[in-house]
Amino acid sequence: MRLMVFSDIHGNLEALQSVLADAAQRNVDRSICLGDLVGYGPNPNECVSLIRSLNKCRCLAGNHDAAIFWGMSPYGMTGAARKSIFWTMEQLTPENKNYLQGLPDRLDILNMTFVHANPYNPRGWNYVLDRKYALRSFAATACRNLFIGHSHRPMVITRKNILSIDLLEVSGSRNIAVKDTKRRIVNCGSVGQPRDADPRACYLVVDLKKEVFEYYRVEYDLEKTVKAIRSAGLPALLGRRLMNGT
Amino acid sequence: MRIKQYGQWKTANLKQRFFYWSAAILVGGGLLLSLLSFWNTRRLLMADAMTKSEVILREVEAIRSYVKEELRPKMYELHGRDKFIIEAMSTTYISTNIMSRSAESMPQYSYRRVSLNPHNPGNLADPFEDEMFNWFEEDPTRMFWQGIVKKNGASFFVSMVPDYFEVSCIRCHGKAEDAPKELIARYGLDGGFRFKAGDLAGINSVAIPVSDSLREAWQGSLVLFALTLGGSFFLLWLLTLLFQRLVVERLAVMLSLVNHREPGKKSMFNGGDEIDVLHDSFGALGSYVRSARKGASLQPNFIGPYVVESPIAAGAISWIYQGHVAKTKEKVSLKIGFDDVLQNPLYHACLKTELGLFEKLSHPCLPEVKERVGDDLILEEVRGRSLIHLLDKGPLGEQLLLYVFSQLCDLVASFHAAGVVHHDLRPHILMLDEQGKLNLIDMGLATVDQQQDPIMAAGLGPQGDLLYLAPEQIRGERGDPRSDIYALGVLLYFSATGQLPFSEERKTEQQWLRHKKLIKKGDISRGSLSESFEQIAYRALSYEAEKRYQWVEDMWKELGALQVNGVCGRTIENNRGHSDDGGT
Ligand SMILES: [Fe+2]
Numbered sequence: 001m002r003l004m005v006f007s008d009i010h011g012n013l014e015a016l017q018s019v020l021a022d023a024a025q026r027n028v029d030r031s032i033c034l035g036d037l038v039g040y041g042p043n044p045n046e047c048v049s050l051i052r053s054l055n056k057c058r059c060l061a062g063n064h065d066a067a068i069f070w071g072m073s074p075y076g077m078t079g080a081a082r083k084s085i086f087w088t089m090e091q092l093t094p095e096n097k098n099y100l101q102g103l104p105d106r107l108d109i110l111n112m113t114f115v116h117a118n119p120y121n122p123r124g125w126n127y128v129l130d131r132k133y134a135l136r137s138f139a140a141t142a143c144r145n146l147f148i149g150h151s152h153r154p155m156v157i158t159r160k161n162i163l164s165i166d167l168l169e170v171s172g173s174r175n176i177a178v179k180d181t182k183r184r185i186v187n188c189g190s191v192g193q194p195r196d197a198d199p200r201a202c203y204l205v206v207d208l209k210k211e212v213f214e215y216y217r218v219e220y221d222l223e224k225t226v227k228a229i230r231s232a233g234l235p236a237l238l239g240r241r242l243m244n245g246t
Numbered sequence: 247m248r249i250k251q252y253g254q255w256k257t258a259n260l261k262q263r264f265f266y267w268s269a270a271i272l273v274g275g276g277l278l279l280s281l282l283s284f285w286n287t288r289r290l291l292m293a294d295a296m297t298k299s300e301v302i303l304r305e306v307e308a309i310r311s312y313v314k315e316e317l318r319p320k321m322y323e324l325h326g327r328d329k330f331i332i333e334a335m336s337t338t339y340i341s342t343n344i345m346s347r348s349a350e351s352m353p354q355y356s357y358r359r360v361s362l363n364p365h366n367p368g369n370l371a372d373p374f375e376d377e378m379f380n381w382f383e384e385d386p387t388r389m390f391w392q393g394i395v396k397k398n399g400a401s402f403f404v405s406m407v408p409d410y411f412e413v414s415c416i417r418c419h420g421k422a423e424d425a426p427k428e429l430i431a432r433y434g435l436d437g438g439f440r441f442k443a444g445d446l447a448g449i450n451s452v453a454i455p456v457s458d459s460l461r462e463a464w465q466g467s468l469v470l471f472a473l474t475l476g477g478s479f480f481l482l483w484l485l486t487l488l489f490q491r492l493v494v495e496r497l498a499v500m501l502s503l504v505n506h507r508e509p510g511k512k513s514m515f516n517g518g519d520e521i522d523v524l525h526d527s528f529g530a531l532g533s534y535v536r537s538a539r540k541g542a543s544l545q546p547n548f549i550g551p552y553v554v555e556s557p558i559a560a561g562a563i564s565w566i567y568q569g570h571v572a573k574t575k576e577k578v579s580l581k582i583g584f585d586d587v588l589q590n591p592l593y594h595a596c597l598k599t600e601l602g603l604f605e606k607l608s609h610p611c612l613p614e615v616k617e618r619v620g621d622d623l624i625l626e627e628v629r630g631r632s633l634i635h636l637l638d639k640g641p642l643g644e645q646l647l648l649y650v651f652s653q654l655c656d657l658v659a660s661f662h663a664a665g666v667v668h669h670d671l672r673p674h675i676l677m678l679d680e681q682g683k684l685n686l687i688d689m690g691l692a693t694v695d696q697q698q699d700p701i702m703a704a705g706l707g708p709q710g711d712l713l714y715l716a717p718e719q720i721r722g723e724r725g726d727p728r729s730d731i732y733a734l735g736v737l738l739y740f741s742a743t744g745q746l747p748f749s750e751e752r753k754t755e756q757q758w759l760r761h762k763k764l765i766k767k768g769d770i771s772r773g774s775l776s777e778s779f780e781q782i783a784y785r786a787l788s789y790e791a792e793k794r795y796q797w798v799e800d801m802w803k804e805l806g807a808l809q810v811n812g813v814c815g816r817t818i819e820n821n822r823g824h825s826d827d828g829g830t
């Protein structure tokens with residue numbers, strides 16, 4: 001079984017298409033999208049429709065998706081994010097909005113759990129980036145591997161014992177073989193707005209048989225997305241963030 | 247009692263009834279417990295006082311008889327019959343004197359020797375003792391009295407023994423003129439005379455104060471009552487929580503299924519608690535079973551603009567009929583729920599899920615939905631015959647088998663990827679047309695992971711054909727994707743050999759479980775299958791879900807790789823390619 005895990009597309013159609021084209025060569029059996037399909041980016045409808053058309057793909061709700069139907073208040077977001085949410089609300093077709101509203105918060109499949117932000121308070125949208133929140137996430141689940149997105153930073157957190165963790169920031173395309181039975185939190189990075197100083201789109205393939213996490217970074221037509229952001233009238237800051245990977 | 251709206255489920259008052267009754271029982275029990283404890287403490291207190299006072303009275307008795315029998319005669323012998331020394335010869339004087347001395351060291355006990363007509367006015371009976379004189383005099387066989395007496399606001403445990411005059415006493419207590427002059431000189435002529443032998447002389451009594459101990463006992467039981475009350479309410483809280491989890495919530499789910507109202511229609515249930523409502527619902531199910539046995543179901547002739555022809559196959563809760571559009575004669579298939587089954591709201595909920603899945607999922611092996619008319623689906627025409635018909639004539643050829651399973655595995659993988667578990671895969675609902683194209687026509691028992699599962703919530707037990715069910719489903723659990731993989735294993739074996747991997751004569755669920763645990767490789771195929779094919783089938787047929795393939799895709803990968811070696815170990819002549827549309 002080879003499972004593709006990707007997240008945080010944020011309306012970046014160029015990045016999503018490149019990622020899907022790359023994944024098509026990697027013998028993926030199923031895929032799971034961890035949410036944040038829209039927000040920031042210029043092509044929300046196209047991205048949602050593309051995800052909906054995918055075969056054997058399951059999708060979870062992210063905070064930006066929830067903000068579209070006021071499942072969380074856009075007024076709690078930063079200026080650029082808030083502006084793009086209101087813009088996206090106008091752009092989305094009713095079917096696509098309905099689709100976003102029907103997305104679940106969490107999936108449990110065999111010994112894996114999938115959430116957008118964290119498992120202990122899924123609609124609180126805390127980032128799991130340090131020991132405190134990682135331990136809290138381990139405590140809130142019983143699964144062996146927990147897959148998350150939301151922070152836009154690819155990362156593997158290994159639970160060493162009840163008090164300590166090992167935090168590995170993953171840079172570039174890289175295979176991480178699992179050699180033990182320790183519990184892990186795996187952040188699959190972001191397709192449409194990476195924030196680890198590497199502007200390439202990021203996604204993850206989990207080979208369950210070989211026990212390998214395969215991270216892939218994919219180049220895409222950045223210029224095209226930046227231009228589309230500008231012509232959509234979205235804040236120029238969003239384009240700069242894509243160029244810098246922040 | 248009205249059924250009220252509660253959250254998203256309607257619930258009645260089972261929880262309140264449970265709470266009030268448990269509270270009443272626990273509080274009543276606590277009260278009883280503390281009363282019992284008070285009664286027991288008081289009983290122990292009394293027993294203790296009784297023993298102590300008996301000791302004292304016996305002692306007094308011994309002193310008096312010593313004076314009477316030893317000391318007084320000796321005095322007469324030494325000093326002559328005329329002399330009467332009170333300090334050495336009066337039983338009453340000596341005994342009260344000794345006891346008042348010992349009372350100094352044991353102030354909690356008070357000893358009294360009283361009389362109605364004493365020499366010493368200090369020994370005159372008080373009104374209560376006066377009454378006790380009467381009580382003893384009424385019946386000379388009464389030799390003892392004990393009880394609680396209230397005096398000056400305090401309670402005492404009092405023991406009393408009557409004392410009767412003997413002949414030797416009469417010298418001092420008979421006629422005053424016979425009495426010794428020492429006695430008259432000390433006490434005068436007022437009291438203590440005119441008795442004769444056998445008269446009630448006085449009462450010896452010991453009083454032990456018990457007010458404090460009784461108060462302590464009372465306080466103890468109050469504390470106990472408070473503690474049990476607190477403990478009870480904690481227990482009650484836990485029990486209510488447990489009851490809510492185990493019973494009320496699950497009942498509420500079932501209830502929401504049986505009590506869902508169509509707009510404009512009145513609910514069929516409007517009284518009693520959850521159990522009553524379910525009782526009514528299962529009554530309706532019973533009447534369905536009875537009418538179904540009589541063959542009461544009628545085949546509809548028309549549904550909207552469609553003409554219904556003969557049935558093709560039966561699903562879990564619905565028929566698939568052939569049919570056509572009345573005007574254009576275009577052929578269609580119709581999915582129509584079993585009329586009477588749908589009277590049971592639980593199965594009706596299952597049908598709704600099924601129809602929703604047909605509408606939502608799209609796959610080459612699922613007939614496309616043309617229209618939904620009420621609770622009936624109009625599907626594109628399903629051609630061909632069911633797999634069970636084909637297998638009646640013998641095993642599928644290798645080529646066809648692999649083609650069928652490539653489609654079936656992809657279909658099931660699509661279900662699982664969408665969070666759907668079919669739960670009821672069997673050859674009767676798999677239709678194959680002349681080209682080997684597969685169509686699944688029923689999902690009556692399927693579940694979706696984000697939706698409530700009516701069958702599980704109702705605890706209906708195993709649903710489906712026991713032959714194809716995984717052990718965990720037979721045990722009454724609701725299966726996961728790996729249960730579908732078990733059914734695929736049975737189908738795979740069946741398709742390759744034309745026989746089931748176990749004989750069909752087993753009847754009870756327990757027998758099936760035992761049988762499914764025992765199947766061994768090569769049991770029935772007897773070498774007609776290749777080693778690697780059998781390996782795949784038996785891995786899918788593992789009794790424990792953890793030992794099976796965990797993913798349909800993994801199973802298909804191994805099965806698909808067999809094409810070179812073949813199912814039966816022979817090479818395949820014209821290896822037809824199959825469409826593997828897996829992957830994203
Ligand atoms: Fe995000």
Ligand SMILES: [Fe+2]
Binds near residue numbers: 116
């Ligand atoms: Fe997010």
